[in-house]
Amino acid sequence: MSKSMKYAAAVLAGCLTAPCAFAAWELNMPLGVTELSREIHGLHMLIFWICVLIAIAVFGMMIYSLVKFRHSQGAVAANFDHSTKAEIVWTIIPIAILVGMAVPAAETLIKIEDTRNSDLTIKVTGYQWKWHYDYLDKNVAYFSTITDDSNRARQLDSGIDPKTIKNYLLEVDHPLVVPVGAKVRVLLTSGDVIHAWWVPAFGMKKDAIPGFVNELWFRADEPGVYRGQCAELCGYDHAFMPVVVEVKPQAEYDAWLKEKQAGAGAITTAQATDKSVETPVTNGAASDATAAVAKAE
Numbered sequence: 001m002s003k004s005m006k007y008a009a010a011v012l013a014g015c016l017t018a019p020c021a022f023a024a025w026e027l028n029m030p031l032g033v034t035e036l037s038r039e040i041h042g043l044h045m046l047i048f049w050i051c052v053l054i055a056i057a058v059f060g061m062m063i064y065s066l067v068k069f070r071h072s073q074g075a076v077a078a079n080f081d082h083s084t085k086a087e088i089v090w091t092i093i094p095i096a097i098l099v100g101m102a103v104p105a106a107e108t109l110i111k112i113e114d115t116r117n118s119d120l121t122i123k124v125t126g127y128q129w130k131w132h133y134d135y136l137d138k139n140v141a142y143f144s145t146i147t148d149d150s151n152r153a154r155q156l157d158s159g160i161d162p163k164t165i166k167n168y169l170l171e172v173d174h175p176l177v178v179p180v181g182a183k184v185r186v187l188l189t190s191g192d193v194i195h196a197w198w199v200p201a202f203g204m205k206k207d208a209i210p211g212f213v214n215e216l217w218f219r220a221d222e223p224g225v226y227r228g229q230c231a232e233l234c235g236y237d238h239a240f241m242p243v244v245v246e247v248k249p250q251a252e253y254d255a256w257l258k259e260k261q262a263g264a265g266a267i268t269t270a271q272a273t274d275k276s277v278e279t280p281v282t283n284g285a286a287s288d289a290t291a292a293v294a295k296a297e
């Protein structure tokens with residue numbers, strides 16, 4: 001057996017004895033937990049199958065022509081150089097395909113951009129390297145930072161095996177909390193460089209740009225914890241600012257909000273009496289963004 005064949009046999013044996021590793025492979029996009037994410041997935045599958053049909057038609061015709069009209073069979077090349085009929089056909093068919101894809105895509109895009117009639121508005125500000133969540137008109141605002149255990153394990157020569165850390169690099173101290181079934185409007189901005197807020201299960205990702213306010217919305221159908229990451233290369237710790245969203249039943253969310261508001265009230269009182277208490281970090285861009293939002297509303 002040659003060396004390369006031995007190698008191939010070893011790889012094959014490895015593949016057959018490690019089905020667990022392959023079971024974790026996910027080739028397609030996740031389906032998500034919002035109506036929009038499922039619609040985007042449907043659109044992706046529709047266009048995928050259209051591409052498959054086009055590939056079958058084009059390669060089928062090409063292979064048929066190569067075999068049927070091969071030189072060894074005595075084929076003689078045609079000598080025409082123009083066909084109006086063929087040009088009309090190969091113009092109309094692609095236009096029909098493009099229009100057929102554009103109609104459902106435009107419908108979905110319009111839904112994605114429609115942030116009207118939201119139940120809750122949260123301003124999300126990206127910082128190097130954490131997120132700030134501000135529940136507008138609710139008097140609740142806090143930072144969301146990667147947890148200490150992930151942060152320690154990721155240091156060079158930390159000696160900590162990342163596999164021992166639960167949700168390694170995908171866990172934060174204070175997740176974003178929203179009620180299930182509510183239309184949540186997210187206003188995105190940044191305090192320093194461009195970041196991007198991304199939760200794959202919601203089918204949503206948008207840039208957070210200093211001095212600008214971008215909008216997105218989601219309505220999670222199922223309670224649970226959904227994880228994402230900053231999706232814009234924002235500096236050397238870009239990989240260490242995860243996004244965690246906890247979707248809770250309405251009653252649990254109400255209780256959480258009340259608790260947070262009580263905590264915020266306590267901090268405000270402490271700040272009024274004790275000047276040494278650190279005030280929350282704000283900066284020009286983020287404050288401008290809040291002003292712009294207030295104006296828009």
Ligand SMILES: [Cu+2]
Pocket residue numbers: 126194195196230231232233234238241
């Ligand atoms: Cu970032």
